[in-house]
Amino acid sequence: MADPPAAGLPEDEVQDRLVRLDTLLERLEQATGPVAEIAAQAVEALTEVYGTALARMTALVDGLPELASALTRDELVHHLLILHGIHPQPVEERVARVLDDARPALRTGGAVELAEITGDVARLRWSGSRGCASSAAAVERALADAVLAVAPELRRVEVTPAERAPTVIPADSLLRRPATRIPDGTA
Incomplete structure (x- = not known):
């Protein structure tokens, strides 16, 4: 049985939005002036609110391993959980x-x-x-x-x-005499 479709934008549109978001954030970082500062503060506040919402979601699914696993298997959610430092798996x-x-x-x-x-x-x-x-x-x-x-x-x-075991027989082992057998079976 296939997983139900994810809510929200289709994956290709999510990727397009992420590329656009990166471009916009780069432009915002380069901008100066009071409007740029207000915009940066708004983005930071919005990110904190969404991070808090995600943290609450992860707390709600704690103890529900199937649901927590489903959240972390979703690539977008997985990256957002990491971004906010709340991914349930170390x-x-x-x-x-x-x-x-x-x-x-x-x-x-x-x-x-x-x-x-x-x-x-x-x-x-x-x-x-x-x-x-x-x-x-x-x-x-x-x-x-x-x-x-x-x-x-x-x-x-x-x-x-990785360290490999030596492939050459150590010289000192070649010089050791083999143990002799005593008739009662002990060496």
């Missing part, structure tokens, strides 16, 4: 979820994991075959893009190779 959970989703696409047989989030930087560890430099760079870029899509509050994603 950034670490959102990043871990997107990495879980990305693992099957890492045809390299490797693994990717969240090493840490410090400030606005996520650090990922990636193990497995890295292939040629351009392939590795493409995978790293795709991972970073996927993380930033679910956690736009982050500024940067760093992907580093």
Whole structure:
């Protein structure tokens, strides 16, 4: 059964409005004078009121996991919740979820994991075959893009190779004598 249609503007019109809004806000930031200051204050007040309304909505759906999940799956609502700092899922959970989703696409047989989030930087560890430099760079870029899509509050994603186990037998193990068996079965 398909999800019911979302209320409001169709998605393509939402995208058009967001582009237009970005342009208008850029123009407003460059404007000077008392009218520009009043307009900026009006936008800030409106944003605070809508943020408060969203916070109240998230409080109302607390304890209703299906409804909370439906809200966070909607891309526009998801980004607004992040913008206002009220997304119900911590950034670490959102990043871990997107990495879980990305693992099957890492045809390299490797693994990717969240090493840490410090400030606005996520650090990922990636193990497995890295292939040629351009392939590795493409995978790293795709991972970073996927993380930033679910956690736009982050500024940067760093992907580093995971430490690999040595593939060479350590020399000191070659010099050790094997244990001898004693007839009663103990070494």
